Amino acid sequence: MIVVDGARVIYPNGTEALQPCALRFAPGAFTVLLGASGAGKSTLLRSLNGLVRLSEGRITAEGRDITTALRWHRARTGMIFQQHQLIGRRTVLANVLMGRLGHHSALRTLLPWSLAEKRLALTAIERVGLLDYALRRADQLSGGQQQRVGIARALVQQPSTILADEPVASLDPATAERVLAQLHAICRQDGLTAIVSLHQLDLARRFADRIIGIAGGAVVFDGPPHALGGAETARIYGTTPQPEHALEIA
Template identity: 60%
Template sequence: MLALNRVAVTYGNGTQALKPTSLKLAQGQFVVLLGRSGAGKSTLIRTLNGLVAPTSGSIIADGVGSLDGERALRVHRRRTGMIFQQHQLIGRLSALDNVMTGRLGYHSSFRTLFPLPRSDRQLGLECLARVGLLDKALVRADQLSGGQQQRVGIARALVQQPRLILADEPVASLDPETAVEVLSQLRHICTTDGITAVISLHQIDLARRFGDRVIAMRDGSVVADASVEELTDQMCASIYRSEASGRSSQQAHHHSSHSQPQPVAAMEAAL
């Protein structure tokens, strides 16, 4: 569905946010990105949608080809839905009007100056119904709860009739119960429609519960790529262990193995 061939991103200040990365995403796969803050997850997601241009390497999308060209990138973005951590809704607009912004890519700039076709609005209502918010269609976005706002974000992505959905920490600002509800809904929709999804998360339990595949990142590199069934506790611990803590752990082990008496033995001797 989408292939990255040694894609790398280096920012203007010299920071290499994404080291040469090669990946293939299959149609209908629910992929979870795991990693510490600053690991490169957000950069990878933005690169998949062309919001960040690769410094080197290439991205190939089915039916479009290389995303180097402006037209190919425009088509790819039109069929790629984005879901954001902070929802990115316009508070003074209704839920439906926010959803309708997902249809703008299907019309010329001039056409968007006028009300969108009735068929588009009907599609928007259907997408709100799929996330359980049809009764909130005319309610201002800033009057909705955080979970409801994120579901509007999902509906906005769905109205694009996407082949790919990218979500950058979509449940980071939600309470645990609401996070499960939102991910359950998103997973069900993607499975039903055969949509590929790439979701960045911090919660390992959610990755195991909802993901098909886990891609772990550290310092701008992919350090693990496995099915959820292959994800071990040891792998999870290594993903989130910092280099400093790793060195400290090794130093502590070295010190303890050469120090006599051992802490427990010393306590027993004192008793």
């Protein structure tokens, strides 16, 4: 269980990127943070892993404050980024193995990877359908393939939680749906808690167990996809609500 209690983020320039909020993320749920670009989704998501420091409030994981147990928390929290964050000149296998760094001391990382960890990495690569590409350079892959490498790198951590920051924003619609469907299926199979930021309403409705809508740094909706109607969508995106029949036609 991840608990957000009065979390607020004010950046040094005075921008309030996240207004005070209280949230609970239940184990095994696939939660989507939905909102327009700049709404505060990434700020909230990155604060869940300590990448953004809170100005007020606290975040706990299994009852432990993540600021005082950050190494423990990050070791069990996989992170997937929008721009993949791969080392292009390294192989797929080498990039995936980077996900194991948090499980070792700085001195241990200077030694070769163990056979068990290489097998673990190859299993993760196989799960995302890229085993034939394991020894290929990452910069030789397509955008969708690179994002699947990012998923494998998160899986090799053997996490209990996956955080994904706009993981399909840079992909074409068809590839975005395939990548998100694969991530959703893996989280279901492994019972992982997933918190994913998106701006695509259709993908959020299709894959989420719960949608948290954010606008102007504030949580303006929190509920199941079927409760997200025209008025709720308008609050999230700052648009004029459409009649229900117009939404159905769309």
